[in-house]
Amino acid sequence: MSGLFPRERREVAPGAVHLPDWLDLSEQRGLLTACRAWARPPAGLRTVRTPGGGEMTARQFGLGWHWTPRGYTRTAVDGDGAPVKPMPKELADLGARAVADAFGSPPGAAYDIALVNYYDDRARMGMHQDRDEQSDEPVVSLSLGDRCVFRFGNPLTRTKPYTDVDLHSGDLFVFGGPARLAFHGVPRVHPGTAPAGLDLRGRLNITLRVSGL
Numbered sequence: 001m002s003g004l005f006p007r008e009r010r011e012v013a014p015g016a017v018h019l020p021d022w023l024d025l026s027e028q029r030g031l032l033t034a035c036r037a038w039a040r041p042p043a044g045l046r047t048v049r050t051p052g053g054g055e056m057t058a059r060q061f062g063l064g065w066h067w068t069p070r071g072y073t074r075t076a077v078d079g080d081g082a083p084v085k086p087m088p089k090e091l092a093d094l095g096a097r098a099v100a101d102a103f104g105s106p107p108g109a110a111y112d113i114a115l116v117n118y119y120d121d122r123a124r125m126g127m128h129q130d131r132d133e134q135s136d137e138p139v140v141s142l143s144l145g146d147r148c149v150f151r152f153g154n155p156l157t158r159t160k161p162y163t164d165v166d167l168h169s170g171d172l173f174v175f176g177g178p179a180r181l182a183f184h185g186v187p188r189v190h191p192g193t194a195p196a197g198l199d200l201r202g203r204l205n206i207t208l209r210v211s212g213l
């Protein structure tokens with residue numbers, strides 16, 4: 001599983017930092033168990049329909065706020081209509097700790113959104129910007145389970161230049177400052193590559209954000 005060399009912290013673009021193995025296995029297991037509970041109804045994991053009539057292949061749920069392609073709401077307007085579950089304090093704290101570790105100083109506001117994406121073997125996420133928040137605090141991204149290719153681009157176009165980063169279970173990726181509105185996506189998940197000690201088929205991604213709402 002481990003390569004010959006440790007994977008090292010890397011600034012992928014100004015304001016975008018990859019911190020490999022940020023969560024140890026027991027933290028990953030704790031988060032996975034919590035995600036399984038949060039993903040249950042009401043306002044649980046659902047398939048997101050896009051305005052063009054398609055469906056996103058990664059399935060999703062929110063905590064704190066519910067996201068749809070039309071913006072944030074407090075209820076699962078495109079799901080069962082139930083109120084979204086509150087933002088757990090442990091995730092708000094994790095967001096603040098991630099920013100402090102990535103940039104050396106804590107964020108200026110509290111993390112109040114968690115969007116959790118579940119990718120099966122065929123799921124992908126196209127290049128997009130995270131721009132429905134009214135705050136420029138960094139986006140914090142945590143990965144659990146299967147490895148993936150995370151494509152991190154630039155704020156101007158959804159095409160090159162971009163950098164493909166291998167995200168493993170436990171990795172942290174934070175993007176803020178000049179990278180806050182960079183296009184990014186997940187072109188590929190590598191099935192069956194989750195750590196043996198984590199009981200997960202597929203990949204979970206947790207992004208923590210400040211709504212400014």
Ligand SMILES: O=C(O)CCC(=O)C(=O)O
Nearest residue numbers: 115117130150186205207
């Ligand atoms: O799954 C990922 O690593 C990225 C998720 C993402 O970009 C998003 O939820 O906006």
Ligand SMILES: [Fe+2]
Nearest residue numbers: 128129130184
């Ligand atoms: Fe995103």
